[in-house]
Amino acid sequence: MEIDSVRVESSVWIGNKRYKALLSGWYFSWTEIDKRNRERKTISVPVSEVIGVKEGRVEIQTQKKVEDTDLDFTLFYVKRNGHGLSWSLGRTQFCCPSRGVRDQWTTQLRTALKTHSPSRPHRLLVFINPFGGKKRGKQIFHSLVAPLFELAGISSHVVVTERANQARDYILKKDLTGFNGVICVGGDGMFSELLHGVIGRTQQEAGVSEHDPTVMLQPCDLHIGVIPAGSTDCVCFATMGINDPVTSTLHIIIGDSQPLDVCSVHYQNTLVRYSVSMVGYGFYGDVLAESERHRWMGPLRYDYSGFMVYLCNRSYPGLVQYLPADSHISSPRDKTRCLSGCRVCSESKERLFPHFDSSSSLYSTNVSQCNSELEGEWVTIEGRFKCVSLTCMSSSCPRSPEGLSPSAHLADGTADLIMVRETNPLGFLTFLHRHTTKQDQFDLPFVEVHRVKAVRFSLPPGEAEEEEVEYEKEADREIQTSAERELEDPEKLFCGNIAGQSQQHLAGWKERGSETSRLKRQGFACGPCCTKPRSVSVWNCDGEILPHTEISCRVHGQLVRLFARGIENSTMQ
Numbered sequence: 001m002e003i004d005s006v007r008v009e010s011s012v013w014i015g016n017k018r019y020k021a022l023l024s025g026w027y028f029s030w031t032e033i034d035k036r037n038r039e040r041k042t043i044s045v046p047v048s049e050v051i052g053v054k055e056g057r058v059e060i061q062t063q064k065k066v067e068d069t070d071l072d073f074t075l076f077y078v079k080r081n082g083h084g085l086s087w088s089l090g091r092t093q094f095c096c097p098s099r100g101v102r103d104q105w106t107t108q109l110r111t112a113l114k115t116h117s118p119s120r121p122h123r124l125l126v127f128i129n130p131f132g133g134k135k136r137g138k139q140i141f142h143s144l145v146a147p148l149f150e151l152a153g154i155s156s157h158v159v160v161t162e163r164a165n166q167a168r169d170y171i172l173k174k175d176l177t178g179f180n181g182v183i184c185v186g187g188d189g190m191f192s193e194l195l196h197g198v199i200g201r202t203q204q205e206a207g208v209s210e211h212d213p214t215v216m217l218q219p220c221d222l223h224i225g226v227i228p229a230g231s232t233d234c235v236c237f238a239t240m241g242i243n244d245p246v247t248s249t250l251h252i253i254i255g256d257s258q259p260l261d262v263c264s265v266h267y268q269n270t271l272v273r274y275s276v277s278m279v280g281y282g283f284y285g286d287v288l289a290e291s292e293r294h295r296w297m298g299p300l301r302y303d304y305s306g307f308m309v310y311l312c313n314r315s316y317p318g319l320v321q322y323l324p325a326d327s328h329i330s331s332p333r334d335k336t337r338c339l340s341g342c343r344v345c346s347e348s349k350e351r352l353f354p355h356f357d358s359s360s361s362l363y364s365t366n367v368s369q370c371n372s373e374l375e376g377e378w379v380t381i382e383g384r385f386k387c388v389s390l391t392c393m394s395s396s397c398p399r400s401p402e403g404l405s406p407s408a409h410l411a412d413g414t415a416d417l418i419m420v421r422e423t424n425p426l427g428f429l430t431f432l433h434r435h436t437t438k439q440d441q442f443d444l445p446f447v448e449v450h451r452v453k454a455v456r457f458s459l460p461p462g463e464a465e466e467e468e469v470e471y472e473k474e475a476d477r478e479i480q481t482s483a484e485r486e487l488e489d490p491e492k493l494f495c496g497n498i499a500g501q502s503q504q505h506l507a508g509w510k511e512r513g514s515e516t517s518r519l520k521r522q523g524f525a526c527g528p529c530c531t532k533p534r535s536v537s538v539w540n541c542d543g544e545i546l547p548h549t550e551i552s553c554r555v556h557g558q559l560v561r562l563f564a565r566g567i568e569n570s571t572m573q
């Protein structure tokens with residue numbers, strides 16, 4: 001075996017063939033030594049993608065040693081399948097000429113791993129939603145994720161949630177010392193819990209008020225990982241190009257880091273929620289409100305509700321104001337895609353954090369900076385809309401592989417505002433259908449899209465009041481019957497927690513009058529089967545119904561970091 005400061009080299013056996021193994025710089029490679037074979041195929045693995053090195057001949061999942069010889073070691077690494085977005089665990093068993101050489105290899109490879117992958121997590125806090133998606137969260141974690149963490153030497157503390165918001169509250173309140181990241185096994189709703197926990201905790205510790213819509217929020221250091229086990233899995237799909245638990249796990253293990261824009265939603269001077277995928281009014285709000293009644297259907301509830309709401313053919317009046325982003329940098333119709341290592345996103349960092357001190361990784365919360373992000377001329381648009389949506393990223397998902405806005409960027413500090421004006425049912429169906437193909441959904445006369453930094457939505461003056469009064473009455477009737485019906489039949493519900501919410505809504509409704517009737521209207525008063533046209537819809541914020549209609553939204557560039565790397569260009573594989 002030859003070892004110098006930059007190269008380690010020896011001959012090894014894989015099966016019954018002889019190879020030259022070489023560790024040089026960032027790569028470990030092996031090439032067949034066969035004089036007759038002129039092609040001399042080399043397999044090369046970046047050290048940063050090595051998952052583990054084990055003495056002996058080791059099985060993939062069980063880590064059971066098949067044959068414990070002194071001469072063997074097994075290398076586990078990231079293997080790209082098909083188009084390259086799906087990753088699996090590669091394994092190769094090497095047989096060395098002597099035990100000394102074998103030990104040298106394992107030591108050298110482990111040292112290289114430490115040097116070349118300093119940002120790998122060692123300890124993770126994992127939250128499993130046992131009811132998300134097809135209710136396979138626990139099984140996915142224990143059969144696919146946990147064995148890989150163990151192989152990579154990552155320890156984890158696992159919390160199987162028993163109620164909604166448990167994960168968020170845990171992150172906000174408990175001691176997180178020693179954890180390098182938080183992981184959710186579930187859907188976008190579960191991700192949203194972690195997002196709120198991590199952002200809230202970071203602001204608490206930095207003494208920043210989340211409610212002030214003009215404040216520059218403190219970027220979060222704690223990474224978030226997403227193991228997809230939900231209904232839409234949009235966050236996972238849009239940041240990895242696939243929703244596959246093993247691929248996500250491997251990205252977490254190698255410590256990939258992808259910054260992500262977050263949109264804060266305010267009602268007057270109060271923070272309502274954060275969003276990363278979609279804040280949608282009209283169609284998407286109605287679909288969500290309707291789908292909450294059919295949670296027992298699982299992921300299919302969105303298709304069923306989408307169909308029902310489509311049949312209702314509603315449109316809503318609205319006054320939309322937006323602050324345009326710099327159109328010289330990028331545009332939602334420039335036909336580009338935000339891919340791994342995206343130039344637009346990396347160049348945005350300087351603009352978003354002009355006072356970033358890279359030597360100490362410190363961000364200074366500078367008032368002039370936050371104001372500059374809110375500078376510019378607001379544009380106002382009034383009309384009747386089938387839907388108004390705001391998305392910080394493409395929001396691609398298995399239902400829509402290109403997403404709500406295919407050219408949106410994950411981390412450029414902007415969001416895309418999509419406004420679909422009132423149109424005939426066939427026109428709207430064309431718009432929806434284009435989400436499932438590569439056809440441009442913005443190339444329709446009733447659709448507008450703008451790249452923005454902030455948005456305000458209100459009901460046009462005079463339009464709302466009389467409708468509100470009428471609506472309140474109707475909502476009150478419907479809420480009461482609907483909530484009582486659900487309480488009587490908890491079996492049909494997603495979980496006890498929803499029944500709990502119904503109870504709370506009912507109690508609150510009885511106590512508080514009009515403020516609560518607004519909430520109830522959001523949660524229960526949607527009925528696509530109802531015959532009466534309405535002038536107010538609800539907001540769908542990453543799968544949660546918002547309790548306000550008139551909201552303002554602001555994009556916070558690169559506020560959080562995910563264990564991901566964006567979508568790799570498959571032609572580069």
Ligand SMILES: CCCCCCCCCCCCC/C=C/[C@@H](O)[C@H](COP(=O)(O)O)NC(=O)CCCCCCCCCCCCCCC
Pocket residue numbers: 187188189190230231232233234277278284287288302303306307310395397399400403404429432433435436540541542543544
């Ligand atoms: C004709 C086919 C039309 C397909 C239209 C697909 C549009 C898909 C856009 C997806 C945007 C996804 C944004 C992400 C939202 C999630 O955060 C959020 C929460 O997810 P979670 O439950 O996993 O926690 N998910 C959602 O709000 C779900 C929105 C899904 C909307 C799907 C609508 C399906 C529409 C089907 C219409 C059928 C009309 C047929 C007429 C003959």
Ligand SMILES: Nc1ncnc2c1ncn2[C@@H]1O[C@H](COP(=O)(O)OP(=O)(O)O)[C@@H](O)[C@H]1O
Pocket residue numbers: 128129130131132133134160161162163164165185186187188189190191193229230231232233299495497498543
């Ligand atoms: N144990 C639990 N019981 C009830 N609700 C839960 C529980 N754990 C998480 N939740 C909530 O369930 C909602 C949906 O979860 P999610 O994992 O996103 O599944 P889906 O993609 O099917 O909607 C989330 O908003 C989350 O807050």
Ligand SMILES: [Ca+2]
Pocket residue numbers: 261392393408409410411412413414415
């Ligand atoms: Ca963005």
